[in-house]
Amino acid sequence: MLRPLSEGVFVREVPFRTGGMELGGRxxxxxxxxxxxxxxxxVRMDAETRAAVDALGPVRFLVAPNVMHHVHLGDWAAAYPAARVVAPAGLRAKRPDLRIDGELTETPDPGYAAVFTQQRMQGMPRLDEFLFLHRPSRTLLVTDLAFHIRESSSWLTRTYLKLNRTYGKLxxxxxxKSLVKDxxxxxxxxxxxxxxxxxRVVVCHGEVLERGGREALRDGxxxxxx
Incomplete structure (x- = not known):
């Protein structure tokens, strides 16, 4: 249910389809x-996912890393009222119904600053994405800035990504690219x-890249x- 990547780092992988394409979610x-x-x-909360999370410890932070990844945030915020919900400033305007306790900046929240570094990716206001580095595990978290889909059983997905020159790489x-204004x-x-x-690079769409993440991101x- 929650797959361990290293000590204290876990992922939950789910199917995700958009526009007929199978992109996966994480x-x-x-x-x-x-x-x-x-x-x-x-991701979408169900009984198994919640039980697996609860078995690991109390939820302290719920992070919306950009203005697109918010669909399930409300359910998690309701389930964990003591958790601090943090998100880009633009999400308040987009989803005024959501409880957002703090806006992301390039200075991490004191509650997790001891182990995280974060960076707003400037020049893309419609996405307003933040990247996060978990320093102890040397893990970079990427949301929509890049995909890493190396294989797909979907012809449409393979074709789309090949036309995008992204199939098989980060x-x-x-x-x-169309969202980049600066x-x-x-x-x-x-x-x-x-x-x-x-x-390591953990993407929301595609496979986890265990080694060579910095070089792959530079090349991409x-x-x-x-």
Whole structure:
């Protein structure tokens, strides 16, 4: 139900389809030094998922990493009223019905700053995505900035990603590129992330990349240098 990646780092993988394409979805659960849980991009809650999470510890943080990944956030916020819900500023306007306790900035919340670094990816206001580095496990968390789908049984998915030149590698889609309004700003943000010490990349769509994550991310965004 929750697959361990390393000590204190777990993922929950679920089917996810959009526009007829099978992209898959993933939530990441990380145990904080105090034993509480930090949950990135919560997926649909069911009894099994909730039981698996509860078995790990108390939920301290629920994180919406961009303005797109919010569909299930309300259910988790209701189930865990003591958890602190954090999200990009733009999500308040998009979902005024959601309980949001704090807005993400480039300074991590004090409750998890001891083990996380975070970066707003500038230049894409419609997405407003934050990347997170869990320093103890050298794990980078990416939401929609890039996919890493190496195989797919769906002809439509394979065709779409091949046309996007993203099939089989860590890279952004054409849709993501269309959201970029300021390449220089995004490039500066990415350079900051590439200065972090990480090896593993956990994406919300596709496979976990266990090794060579920094080099793969640099290669996937080489087009920003053009």
């Amino acid at each position: 939530m990441t659960v990380i145990r904080l030094p105090d034993g509480g849980l930090w949950i990135h991009s919560p 890279a952004p889609t054409v849709l993501l 390449k220089a700003a995004l490039r500066t943000s990415l350079e900051g992330v590439l200065g972090w010490d990480f090896e 965004f080489a087009w920003l240098q053009a």
